[in-house]
Amino acid sequence: MSKLKTVFMGTPDFAVGCLEVMQEKTEVLTVITQPDRPKGRGQKMTPSPVKVKALEYGLPVWQPEKIKTAECVARLRELNPDLIVVVAFGQILSQEVLDIPRLGCVNVHASLLPRYRGAAPIHWSIINGETETGVTTMMMDAGLDTGDMLLKSKIEITPDMTTEELHDKLAVMGSKLLTDTVDGLMAGTITPEKQDDSLTNYASMLTKETGHIDWTKSAQEVHNLVRGLNSWPVAWTLLDGKNYKVWSTKVRDDKSGNPGEVLELTKKSFIVAAGKGAVEITEIQPPSKKRMSAGDFVRGNGVKAGLIFN
Template structure:
């Protein structure tokens, strides 16, 4: 069987295992990724992880500022790919682009569709306390993650799992699922399945305010927010007018008679804060203008006292 001619569109590290699979199984005509962006204190231009991987493979890289222009769309049409694979690319495809490949445009999405559509499905699955998630491959249409589903794979979300940990599991899973999807499409053995829109939950963009802790919520809800925003954008609270970032916690039982946000107990390796229901045990945090540290070191350094109140 002739190898499929493909185009890959992706940007972050999450997409790299899928690019690797496509490189092994197909003839990649072009890799399309976001333009180099300034990063770090020096604001030096930095290539995306997908561009870096593509250059290692010796693949041609295209970086349009806007993919839907007449000129760039015509260029894609001239390539006549059998399949376009899209993984966390960062731009919306026009219907004209979606119509180019004979096998369609396949997206690798980091949730069990239709549950979490949108930009941040991994974060929101943890923030909302889900016990499982996974990866779905789908045929793209003009909607936001609304296309017909092809294959799925699941993974359990453990009570202390962070977004960073879940991201790495789903990243590897995405590559494996794409491999099976390509085989199934080439053989004609996959039957696309319509999504039930009534089961959808929008996983919107995150920003700094998403991480502002509301101490009147339950300890479990706050714990889920903290692990869901680890390692970005990170949950935070204020103490004496200064911003503290929270990296690792756990929900604990205990006396909640103190106002939410009040430090109720100092331990050897942690300290506890009252919430709307239950206590939040803080294990790792980041004081203002300092590096991440264990809560034990923070307590031993007299960083907090019983009765202090996070707002």
């Protein structure tokens, strides 16, 4: 039996495991990923993780700025894939593209749809204090993550789990779920399920302002923001008008005070009052410096009780 002919569209680390699955199970005609982008202090042009993996496999790589153009649509039609798989690609597909493969376009999405449609579902699930999330495969339509659901897999979000930790677990889960989805589509054993639009919660794109800590919120909400933005774009707060990134915290419901006020110093941390309870900061990054333990920060930066973060 001949292998399924597929096109894979994806960009970040999250998509690499799914590309590995498609390379193993199908004939990947081409890999489509975002153009190389400048990165780091030197602004060196850097390929996406998916491009790096595709080149390791010797697969053709295509990097259009816009997949919707007539030229791109024509090229995809020439390829005539049975299936297109899309994982965190970073561009919206037009109906013309969605109509090309005979089996349709399948997306791997890092939430339990219809919850958290949109660009940053992993971050927002933690920021909003969810206790579980997962991965959903779905048939794509012209809407944003609105297509019929195929398979789901769940995972617990533990109280101190960061977005980085959850991302890595969901990436592994997503590649396994994609395996089951491709097998099920080929065998005709999956029944697509409509999404209930009333249950959705849009996971908007993150901005720098998303990370600004509001100390009038509860300690739990501040803690959720810190772990939800670790390791990007990172929560932050101001002291004397300067920006300090906050990498790691603990909830201290046994402490209270004026929101933003430094209440207490310890050998390894310092404690800041929130609107309800307090937050123990254990790792911080001062302006123009590397991240460090809060203990080192306290010893070297003259932090004392009574200072106000805002």
